[in-house]
Amino acid sequence: MLSVLDIFKIGIGPSSSHTVGPMRAARRFLVEAREAGALDQAERFHVELHGSLALTGIGHGSDRAVIMGLMGFEPEATDPDDAARAVAEARAEGRLTLFGRTDAVAFDERRDIELRGDIIPTLHPNGMRLRLLDGEGATTFEQTYYSVGGGFIASSRQLETPAEDDLIVQAKKGPKPFASAAELMAFCQEDDLDVASVVLANEDAMRPRAETLAGLDAIWAAMLACVERGLSTEGELPGGLRVRRRAPKLYRSLLETPLANDREQLFDWLNVFAMAVNEENAAGGRVVTAPTNGAAGIIPSIIMHYCRDDGAPQIDRIRTFLLTAGGVGMLYKMRASISGAEMGCQGEVGVACSMAAAGLAAVWGGGPRQVERAAEIAMEHNLGLTCDPVGGLVQIPCIERNAIGAVKAANAARLALRSGDDAKVSLDQVIETMRQTGLDMSTKYKETSEGGLAVNVVEC
Numbered sequence: 001m002l003s004v005l006d007i008f009k010i011g012i013g014p015s016s017s018h019t020v021g022p023m024r025a026a027r028r029f030l031v032e033a034r035e036a037g038a039l040d041q042a043e044r045f046h047v048e049l050h051g052s053l054a055l056t057g058i059g060h061g062s063d064r065a066v067i068m069g070l071m072g073f074e075p076e077a078t079d080p081d082d083a084a085r086a087v088a089e090a091r092a093e094g095r096l097t098l099f100g101r102t103d104a105v106a107f108d109e110r111r112d113i114e115l116r117g118d119i120i121p122t123l124h125p126n127g128m129r130l131r132l133l134d135g136e137g138a139t140t141f142e143q144t145y146y147s148v149g150g151g152f153i154a155s156s157r158q159l160e161t162p163a164e165d166d167l168i169v170q171a172k173k174g175p176k177p178f179a180s181a182a183e184l185m186a187f188c189q190e191d192d193l194d195v196a197s198v199v200l201a202n203e204d205a206m207r208p209r210a211e212t213l214a215g216l217d218a219i220w221a222a223m224l225a226c227v228e229r230g231l232s233t234e235g236e237l238p239g240g241l242r243v244r245r246r247a248p249k250l251y252r253s254l255l256e257t258p259l260a261n262d263r264e265q266l267f268d269w270l271n272v273f274a275m276a277v278n279e280e281n282a283a284g285g286r287v288v289t290a291p292t293n294g295a296a297g298i299i300p301s302i303i304m305h306y307c308r309d310d311g312a313p314q315i316d317r318i319r320t321f322l323l324t325a326g327g328v329g330m331l332y333k334m335r336a337s338i339s340g341a342e343m344g345c346q347g348e349v350g351v352a353c354s355m356a357a358a359g360l361a362a363v364w365g366g367g368p369r370q371v372e373r374a375a376e377i378a379m380e381h382n383l384g385l386t387c388d389p390v391g392g393l394v395q396i397p398c399i400e401r402n403a404i405g406a407v408k409a410a411n412a413a414r415l416a417l418r419s420g421d422d423a424k425v426s427l428d429q430v431i432e433t434m435r436q437t438g439l440d441m442s443t444k445y446k447e448t449s450e451g452g453l454a455v456n457v458v459e460c
């Protein structure tokens with residue numbers, strides 16, 4: 001069953017679909033090769049990145065992520081600096097020790113990792129084919145995986161026979177089986193529960209309550225650490241666009257002018273926390289998918305600003321926020337997609353904004369209908385948002401877009417709390433609209449950097 005701990009995953013930047021997913025797929029490939037008895041004899045390997053993974057793979061660090069995964073690094077447990085050092089060594093030495101082996105194989109990156117943007121897989125635009133080869137160059141083991149957004153990966157078999165792994169089918173196994181906002185609302189109404197309690201009841205079926213709460217607290221701790229690093233780390237972001245980090249300077253100026261106009265400061269605080277996270281993400285730091293890396297700044301920003309008292313985190317509020325936002329994130333994952341390569345940025349920043357609005361409405365005391373409405377309003381005004389990252393990097397427009405998304409989420413929550421129960425648009429309707437809009441959207445605007453800002457902004 002899909003869990004809130006799947007929606008929020010600790011990983012590394014800059015992209016959940018293009019960094020975390022490929023890293024997990026490369027490692028899983030070697031685990032499966034070992035189980036099949038095909039790992040020890042391999043003399044070489046070959047990886048093809050297809051579709052969006054190839055077209056924006058360099059800017060998103062997919063090549064580096066594949067190497068990390070092949071060396072056995074796991075996104076949730078990896079120190080980004082250690083992994084970067086190991087990749088640099090493998091590149092310099094031309095040798096790489098595959099996970100599960102003790103001896104190294106030859107490694108020539110130009111030969112062994114191929115970007116095939118000309119291959120657009122039919123099952124999902126983020127495809128990768130991995131092979132092990134013998135000394136003659138013949139394939140001895142092969143698998144194809146897809147990075148389907150938010151760090152989730154799937155094999156060809158899983159996508160070809162979705163019934164077995166279908167998230168909606170799985171969701172029906174929970175004690176409070178909801179696979180739509182309407183079903184979620186029905187449980188809230190029948191059992192007189194808030195959204196967070198319904199989500200938590202299903203989590204209880206997966207693991208002891210204490211483990212779920214510890215998982216939520218670990219997610220928040222990783223978010224907070226990311227914000228703090230982003231607020232204190234200066235310098236230029238990698239990738240060649242010469243984008244400088246702005247969060248530390250803005251943060252200092254906010255601390256120095258505490259009595260400035262409140263209305264201006266609301267935006268400034270939301271902006272600075274969101275940008276701190278996304279600048280850290282762009283630098284390849286440790287980030288929590290919320291629900292993706294590219295959109296990772298919105299939820300921590302809202303929590304930082306609205307779930308603390310006198311600067312101290314209020315853990316019960318944060319848990320309620322994460323459970324509510326996570327429940328809404330599951331609806332998007334089940335009924336549409338959280339992959340920018342499938343949905344454009346509406347599937348990343350749009351979904352994060354919707355989740356954050358729901359979480360904030362709950363923390364502000366809104367009932368289930370207001371939570372639903374907040375999530376709906378936030379997505380309604382992100383429909384059609386395209387993905388067009390300049391230079392294939394998760395920097396422009398992504399960093400500022402998270403700041404805008406955080407402000408929009410807060411406004412959606414306010415609108416919902418000030419509205420009655422007579423919503424004309426339901427959350428289910430807006431999720432379906434996002435899905436259809438994503439399908440209709442040109443591939444130029446779905447994480448390929450072939451349209452929009454990516455072609456109109458001259459790279460430095």
Ligand code: SF4
Pocket residue numbers: 294295340344345346348349386387388389393394395397398401447
């Ligand atoms: S534009 Fe949006 S979807 Fe595309 S890389 Fe940036 S944050 Fe992700």
